[in-house]
Amino acid sequence: MATGWLGWSPELAWRIPLPELFLAMDARIEWAQMTNPFGAGKKALAAGKPSPATVADKLRQALTGRVSK
Known part of the structure; x- marks a missing residue:
């Protein structure tokens, strides 16, 4: 995730600590949502696709082995 x-x-x-990596991932997701030229954020949710935040939370859980609250 970090290099790609x-x-x-x-x-x-x-060298980067995991909390800092997670903050960078969250910021990247937010940036991608804000700069989306097609504006499909709410349409994607209505179509049943998982939100980027949900995907990031699942990745965070897999990497740390902890369930976020």
């Missing part, structure tokens, strides 16, 4: 989706160098990806 966020575009960080491998050295930075290995």
Whole structure:
């Protein structure tokens, strides 16, 4: 996620703490939603697709082994 989706160098990806990685992922999702030229945010929810925040929460749970509240 850090080197591909966020575009960080491998050295930075290995040194960054997980909470900071999760904050960067959340910021990237928010940025993608704000800059979406098609504005399909609410339409995607109505179509039954999971929101990016839900996907990020599931990824966070898989990486940490903890359920977020």
